[in-house]
Amino acid sequence: MDQNISKRIITLLENRLQLLGIESTDVAHDVSLFDQGIVDSISFMELIVSIEDEFEVELDFSDMEPPEFDSIESLSKIISDER
Amino acid sequence: MNVEIRQITQNEQESTFRRVEEMFVEMYRFMADRGLTLTLQKGGEKIWLKSMMPLLGKTNAVVVAFADDAPVGFAAGNIRIAPAFLGNKKVGHLSHLFVDENFRTYNLGRKLSNQLEEWFSQKGVELIELDVLTRSEDVIRFWERGGYLREYVKMNKRP
Numbered sequence: 001m002d003q004n005i006s007k008r009i010i011t012l013l014e015n016r017l018q019l020l021g022i023e024s025t026d027v028a029h030d031v032s033l034f035d036q037g038i039v040d041s042i043s044f045m046e047l048i049v050s051i052e053d054e055f056e057v058e059l060d061f062s063d064m065e066p067p068e069f070d071s072i073e074s075l076s077k078i079i080s081d082e083r
Numbered sequence: 084m085n086v087e088i089r090q091i092t093q094n095e096q097e098s099t100f101r102r103v104e105e106m107f108v109e110m111y112r113f114m115a116d117r118g119l120t121l122t123l124q125k126g127g128e129k130i131w132l133k134s135m136m137p138l139l140g141k142t143n144a145v146v147v148a149f150a151d152d153a154p155v156g157f158a159a160g161n162i163r164i165a166p167a168f169l170g171n172k173k174v175g176h177l178s179h180l181f182v183d184e185n186f187r188t189y190n191l192g193r194k195l196s197n198q199l200e201e202w203f204s205q206k207g208v209e210l211i212e213l214d215v216l217t218r219s220e221d222v223i224r225f226w227e228r229g230g231y232l233r234e235y236v237k238m239n240k241r242p
Contacts (some may be wrong), residue, residue, distance in 0.1 A: 019164045019171055021140050021206070028137035035134030037142050037161045
């Protein structure tokens with residue numbers, strides 16, 4: 001997992017973490033962000049838009065199952081593969 | 084019988100986690116019998132508990148009832164943030180409540196939910212919500228006695 005990419009994704013989630021009252025170090029990288037309660041469907045789409053802007057990539061999950069894209073680790077891998 | 088109701092932490096004994104997982108399975112079996120559409124997958128209880136662990140006590144909580152040190156019931160919930168168009172309000176979602184059928188005359192359900200609600204209050208939620216199967220009129224009455232009001236009906240169909 002690219003640590004730099006993961007850190008930047010976590011930064012994009014800063015607003016959500018603040019609303020939830022948790023630290024970035026509390027977030028598990030290998031567990032679904034949905035299952036951890038960090039994102040819902042709306043905030044996840046907002047995250048994807050932010051990721052696309054931040055990393056200048058286009059993400060398409062239409063052929064993927066959620067475990068392939070719903071954790072910090074899996075998102076980091078997708079971004080890394082796209083670049 | 085010595086009863087203790089408390090929130091569990093990441094440092095619990097493995098036996099406590101395993102028993103909570105077993106009760107999770109029993110709960111979903113109970114709900115499947117009452118019409119739950121999406122049923123628990125094999126190993127789903129382990130996936131659920133694993134997802135709770137990183138933020139246990141921070142954005143989610145599991146409260147367990149122990150009878151003579153053995154887990155006999157649990158309640159679980161998590162903090163949700165409403166969308167921005169609803170003001171990003173902090174909402175407590177009471178996701179699960181289950182008591183072993185052999186211990187259902189000791190008011191443990193109410194004690195478990197009360198303790199979880201206390202945790203939600205400490206976390207500053209503005210509302211506590213939960214979902215109940217429409218075929219479970221007895222469960223709906225339980226929550227109404229606890230001060231919950233019916234709000235809307237969730238519907239679904241297979242495409």
